[in-house]
Amino acid sequence: MHASSSPSAVPSAWQPSWHSNGFASLGPAFLTRLQPTPLPQAQLLTHSPDLAAQLGIPAAWLASDAAAQMLTGNQLLPGSQPYASVYSGHQFGVWAGQLGDGRAIMLGELQDGSDPAQGWELQLKGAGPTPYSRRGDGRAVLRSSIREFLCSEAMHALGIPTTRALSLTSSPAPVYREEVETAAVVCRAAPSLIRFGHFEHFAARDQQAELRQLADYVIDRYYPDCRNAGTQSRGSPYAALLRAVAERTAEMLAHWQAVGFCHGVMNSDNMSILGLTIDYGPFQFLDGFNPGHICNHSDTQGRYAFGQQPQIAYWNLFCLGQALHPLIGEEDATVAAIEAYRPHFSQAFAALMRRKLGLPALAANSDESADPATAVVGQLLQLLASERVDYTIFWTRLSEAAASASYDAVQDLFVDHSAWQRWLLSYQELLQRLGAAPDADLMQKSNPRFVLRNHLGEQVIRAAQAGDAQPLRQLQTVLATPYDAHPAHSDWAGFPPDWAASISISCSS
Template sequence: MTGPAPACDALRSPWQPQWQPGFAQLGPAFGRELPPRPLPEPYWVGTSDSAAALLGLPGGWQQSPALLQAFTGNALLPGSTPMASVYSGHQFGVWAGQLGDGRALLLGETAGQELQLKGSGLTPYSRMGDGRAVLRSSIREFLCSEAMHALGVPTTRALCVTGSPQLVQREQLETAAVVMRLAPSFVRFGHFEHFAARRQGAELRQLADYVITRYYPECQDAAEPGSRQHYAAFLQAVSERTARLLAHWQAVGFCHGVMNTDNMSILGLTLDYGPFQFMDAFDPGHICNHSDARGRYAFDRQPSVAWWNLHCLAEALMPLIDDAQAAEEALESYEAVFGDAFLALMRAKLGLRTPRDGDAALVQQLLVLLAAGRVDWTIFWRRLSHAAGRGDFAEVRDLFIDGAGFDAWLLPYQELLTQDGRALAADLMLKINPKFVLRNHLAEQAIAEAKLGRFGELQLLQTLLARPFDEHPGFEAHAGFPPDWASHITISCSS
């Protein structure tokens, strides 16, 4: 099947989306309208009822052959006019010029969510790619999108993954897949960079006005009539959302792996799940992306890379702000917002309900100990949560090579727990320190099964990750230490 997708039979489809004006209405300068490329013999790989509820999909929607075809790109939802958007960006710190949706198509906006097919075939922006996604990376994005949502981390969502026996070439031949993902907007920093670099001032202003009106109306309301203050206010608002997002990443031990400006959401969402990883052994300098030879996107560099990316956005917005000092001032709050948000999250992870002057030092001392012993990030926090309630920290101490160092840290921490109340602290900790995260080896096991047409492990992972703070008795192996072979898993920009 290589021709354009036909229209979906409205009589057979159990869902009739009510499309709303959105990004696609900005005009031809912002992308190209084109249909998805069909895939043969599609089948369901995974579906999310939680994401489906955002769209008002009816119960049993997974049983619809019409929706299977539509969510694979083999048929168009009634009223949909798919488009690939154009953007540019910096990749690994280097200006890459024009990029764009090389394998994604925006189907439209409904119920306040943009629907986007990822892996739907060639577009004018595919460059040397084939426009496809593979089953491996599609499962990873699907699971992680929904897992991050359950953890409370701002993210795009994933409605479903569909697969096909069609082969595509990566390092080896793999089968194709399509992810249907959702977000209030998929606009990226790179969209603004594109029009600024091409000196398309009218389109740059049109884009900024659209995003401000739709998603940052408070910036418009705060500006004096006829002034440009709202553009600087917009930059500051994006900066602060991004700072809070990065605080969440660092607190859950999430490594994005490829923080190019074209992968940065203008809404402060986690966007484009490629070579990501939840850390096992805590290593601040951990590099999860095999393609990142210089470690630009190492775990501990993520907050500063985001700040660098925001400066790229500021430069792109300069024709609108027209005041270098105002742009600089708009970014000044980033460091403080990130620091405050991260410290608040770490206090909660420690069960400390009362802020104190020494909290930052306590957290820093703990991070040094965790790094020195390469302590498993998720297991440490979960054990600490249980220990805080019992008052017995032996199982936590066993995680550290430097037991004496942990004991020295534990003394003042226990005093704080006593002051705030152990029971209340443990309750708070168990609600913020997950038992289950999407470790690489768990994803690999689900992928290996899915390649054989077996989706039970994927569905089990979905269940555990949808409620990551619950105990789920009987599934301790999914919350245990990773096997030795997990350290040899390599993930890269390939998908």
């Protein structure tokens, strides 16, 4: 089906219920109303049945041509009033000024079927230029769109806070990057897509009325407990908001580091105010464990290397704190709110690593600094890094070893067997000290067999570019239950091929 020159509303078997006081209600200072730019011959490649069910979207509608057109932006969902929002931010540590939704167009906020007071924002990424495109074409290519769709849903299945992806549509329309590619659109969803950069934008322009309006909206919609701030936040709801965001961000970063996820472009405008993983660009799950690994070939200085991510999140929180400071009013209160990040990250990361090792959780109010597992975890990460041991496979084999009490397959991952044996002895001594055997069931539920490695993404991308979306759907199905064995696809849980090291991922898409 060839689209007309502009999208138009059409009858639909699905009638969305839109939230009346979502982000768009803040007014024209925050956004620009506009229409998506149609793409020819749009077709639905895949969708998330899980998310569709949660949003109350009928499966029959998703199978229709009307769905493909609306989820591409060729036709409007009934009642939709599309817009793009404005924000600013720091990119690679440098103030970049005004940015905004350069190729993402918000359709609106759906009411949650189970709780009408809650909502889900639906956004089309790749739906055409906006006033914030900065001379870009507003499009996304099939390659990057497949990666974003798959990783959004894979991260959700791993239990990591993330934006979601409802659908992926494609078009043969040419898009010009390093080479000519074809276009695609991801419909992503989240309770909110507000970023640190939204606050930075108004603070940098000294638009304090709009800054306060935005902060009040976020508090009332997403952090209502901050309205009655406690003494820890000096009575300020805005300091309480900053503290709450710091803690959610710490939780997200702990999950990233525990699973071996590299984001690749942690600019302040790519940080979610809800602590969600957002903007899947040059991401990567580690193959060999390397804290210095850089997954974005545009990151020539290694600012966003894997091991730097927790510190970069902390730096970005200072950007948010600087933006909120005019509302908080006290420098000490602002800094104290940001500093909540460090202990929260340490506690969250320690808890996740204990689960991965099959250890019992720390008792409430325990002194974390005296946790004997901390040294064992640190020694293990140093050992994995020294030999670049495959991160996912190590944890899978350790989980299996805990069930069988045979660690031979784990030892085979190491060149220095004596170093491995020393660590294993310290692990076993820790278990004896705790008076517990490793919880193999907990380990197998905490250590995924399948993650979206670069070479797996590359394989399904090549197939889709050749017109075959079946491998994409198969990989999507496996990643939806990453802790299961999936014997028919056991090779996807194996070591990456040699050519995987040559895959180059950049910010371009």
